[in-house]
Amino acid sequence: MLLYATSLLLFAAVANHGSCSIYGSTEDGRVQAVTVGQSSDTPTLAKRLRRQTDGPGVVVKRNYLGGSTHDQILVHWVGHPSPVLFVLTRRRDPATGRSLESWLWRSSDNGNTIQNETSKLGDNALIEWYYISPDGSKLIFTDIIHHALHITTDEGHTYTRHEVPFVPDKLVFQKQTIPNSQSDVVLGYDSSAQSLYVSDTLGMTFSWIALYLGNVTRYFWRELGPPYDNYTTVYFEVDLGNNTAILKQSSSPFQEVEDFPQLGTFLPNSFYLTLQYMFVRRHATIGSSPLWVSFRRGPFQQALFPGLLPPEMYYMVVDASEDQVFMVVYHNANTSSLYVSDETGRIYSLSLEHVVSSDVSTWMAGDPKVDVHPVEGLHGTYLANIVDSENSSFGSTVITFNKGGAWQRLAPPTGSSTTCSMPNCSLHLRMDSDVVNGYQSILSQDSAIGLIMAVGNLGPSLISDPSSVGLYFSHDGGNTWQLVTNGYLEFQFIGQGSIIVAIAKSTTEVLLWSCDDGYNWNRTNLTTPISVMGMLTEPGEMALHASVFGYSGKWVLIDLDFRSVANTCSQSQYSPWQQSNQRGDPVCVLGEMVVYQRRSLGVCCLVDQDHTLRINMSSCLCSVDDFECDVGFERPILDGPCVPMEGYKYPPPPPTNCPYGTNYSYTSGYRRISGDRCIATDRDLSQPVEVPCPNNSSNICSSLLGTSTAVPGTSTLDPGTSTSVPGTSTPVPGTSTSAPGTTSGPGTSTSVPGTSTSVPGTSTSVPGT
Numbered sequence: 001m002l003l004y005a006t007s008l009l010l011f012a013a014v015a016n017h018g019s020c021s022i023y024g025s026t027e028d029g030r031v032q033a034v035t036v037g038q039s040s041d042t043p044t045l046a047k048r049l050r051r052q053t054d055g056p057g058v059v060v061k062r063n064y065l066g067g068s069t070h071d072q073i074l075v076h077w078v079g080h081p082s083p084v085l086f087v088l089t090r091r092r093d094p095a096t097g098r099s100l101e102s103w104l105w106r107s108s109d110n111g112n113t114i115q116n117e118t119s120k121l122g123d124n125a126l127i128e129w130y131y132i133s134p135d136g137s138k139l140i141f142t143d144i145i146h147h148a149l150h151i152t153t154d155e156g157h158t159y160t161r162h163e164v165p166f167v168p169d170k171l172v173f174q175k176q177t178i179p180n181s182q183s184d185v186v187l188g189y190d191s192s193a194q195s196l197y198v199s200d201t202l203g204m205t206f207s208w209i210a211l212y213l214g215n216v217t218r219y220f221w222r223e224l225g226p227p228y229d230n231y232t233t234v235y236f237e238v239d240l241g242n243n244t245a246i247l248k249q250s251s252s253p254f255q256e257v258e259d260f261p262q263l264g265t266f267l268p269n270s271f272y273l274t275l276q277y278m279f280v281r282r283h284a285t286i287g288s289s290p291l292w293v294s295f296r297r298g299p300f301q302q303a304l305f306p307g308l309l310p311p312e313m314y315y316m317v318v319d320a321s322e323d324q325v326f327m328v329v330y331h332n333a334n335t336s337s338l339y340v341s342d343e344t345g346r347i348y349s350l351s352l353e354h355v356v357s358s359d360v361s362t363w364m365a366g367d368p369k370v371d372v373h374p375v376e377g378l379h380g381t382y383l384a385n386i387v388d389s390e391n392s393s394f395g396s397t398v399i400t401f402n403k404g405g406a407w408q409r410l411a412p413p414t415g416s417s418t419t420c421s422m423p424n425c426s427l428h429l430r431m432d433s434d435v436v437n438g439y440q441s442i443l444s445q446d447s448a449i450g451l452i453m454a455v456g457n458l459g460p461s462l463i464s465d466p467s468s469v470g471l472y473f474s475h476d477g478g479n480t481w482q483l484v485t486n487g488y489l490e491f492q493f494i495g496q497g498s499i500i501v502a503i504a505k506s507t508t509e510v511l512l513w514s515c516d517d518g519y520n521w522n523r524t525n526l527t528t529p530i531s532v533m534g535m536l537t538e539p540g541e542m543a544l545h546a547s548v549f550g551y552s553g554k555w556v557l558i559d560l561d562f563r564s565v566a567n568t569c570s571q572s573q574y575s576p577w578q579q580s581n582q583r584g585d586p587v588c589v590l591g592e593m594v595v596y597q598r599r600s601l602g603v604c605c606l607v608d609q610d611h612t613l614r615i616n617m618s619s620c621l622c623s624v625d626d627f628e629c630d631v632g633f634e635r636p637i638l639d640g641p642c643v644p645m646e647g648y649k650y651p652p653p654p655p656t657n658c659p660y661g662t663n664y665s666y667t668s669g670y671r672r673i674s675g676d677r678c679i680a681t682d683r684d685l686s687q688p689v690e691v692p693c694p695n696n697s698s699n700i701c702s703s704l705l706g707t708s709t710a711v712p713g714t715s716t717l718d719p720g721t722s723t724s725v726p727g728t729s730t731p732v733p734g735t736s737t738s739a740p741g742t743t744s745g746p747g748t749s750t751s752v753p754g755t756s757t758s759v760p761g762t763s764t765s766v767p768g769t
Contacts (some may be wrong), residue, residue, distance in 0.1 A: 058562055489503060
């Protein structure tokens, strides 16, 4: 039997959307596969660690949850400072997936003890999913069979039941707490009727958001504040039929609904909003991009891509949190490329070609996997997997420290234990496209600055042989790496990186952990073996608890309490740390030298919850690392100079109106990275090249690419065009027409039969049947 845990936050969210071409990314879609009953190799792995001892001070508490016929478990940790943990077990209809029976469990001491509180919900309650307010203190449990909500405002001490006039397939809280105590505003969506509702009473009463009884296909709460959005602004897409849709907005859910100005119609199921950017896809002529972008809620403008690769078919926004859009474009079966925008999200340059992504069927279904990982907490640092060329099955892992301006391969661990050395051998890491093969994706956290853990292999390329993988750890933001152990383990950070925890995804009774950045490892016995389905931590990574959940005839939840393994760090046990190059020299990142106060390397102590990470920041003079390739240029060598792409007309001919005796200018091939704060010098790579106009100039103005696209609302011809291919579009995870269980609060994840997931804060699992 195979057991899987799937994060419904991602996968169920896209299951019922139909098709769309613009997706968002998620950090919670980690999937692991495990075979029940296989022999655990954890003791063998432990022997291969540099030092392994029985762990002192870890308190292990095992709780059995009944419900042996229940085939799904959902676990949610409210988050620090609350010690409350919820567990929902369900028996589902194999044909529809809907709940036939559900039990709700609650712990008020981080999982040390747990009680069945199903009776608090009343008779016949069938809980399908739950939703958490931004502050974590309020939860709504949905019963879609009885069209009812069970609401708690005191973390489960009490509940009130309220019937609603629709099937509550999806609820969405505001992402940020609203001033003046308006945080009880919540949207409700009926996916069958495609109707949108709103409540300002925490779901106790609902009203239609507008007089649309159907055809609402996408919707988003605002993600900006005034003057761009009011605190209760809602944007939603309405399908008009005939392959057209319009965008509506409401400054308040209870005020008049208006069309978004100057947009008109676009392709259905293509609206996507993230932070200051909004995207839609429109019909496009040959030589222009179908993607349109609104920056800070301004008018939509046509996006500009270099246009020298195959036509754009599908788009995925990987990250838009650093005043710039990282977007992977699926061109064809052999080409997915990473593009980086200017600050407006409109003009894109090629950052990385041949990015590893899942096949076209996943893009069409709205569930693409893309191997680009933003390293949390380190501005501008990203990891990615690429294939060496079109039609190649050999891949490599690369890293950038300047937002895709330049990339380099990962240096292998040093020491006598490896013969791997650059350039013919490097380290390669498993990422999101490999989760279907049973691997956890890369782990990094804001609260554990500079720490990265991943499964990978050494060699000339990324390989699929499970016997060749190991667990690797970086304590300096991906600059250098060390081997923790050979073989595969699942892993988490807890207590702001104070503790690293690892466990075999199999039948085991052994937990491995380190409190000194992986230099020494301890072993804790779980008393009796269980089939481990997953491991989770409190979503803020502050608490010194972890929960392991699995199956042993019935569901088992094990609380691991690390509070007694070491003392709180003293001031003398912290030291300054900053990013450096592979020679160990401190480096400027995006024009700044940032110094962090971090626990000293190799010290075993518990990071104080009030500890401040960043202590000093200073600006640097601009260097080549502060610039990226302009539109129409690329780096054939990962960290080499920017050169014109094949087919790019460079230098361009002079414009028609170029009087003799004057100058005209064109791009140098570089542009300053958006958000870079370096101090300009005389050697500014982004300065345009100026040349004198020739005598008797009669050239016809043309773009650098031979064609040009005029952007609505401007009079400038920008280089870069692209060819669109008619195609259907695909949904964005976490948007409107999703199935139950697609969105939950911080640190929530789930498991369904055949998969397994480990996500900080919440997780779920399913025993094999």
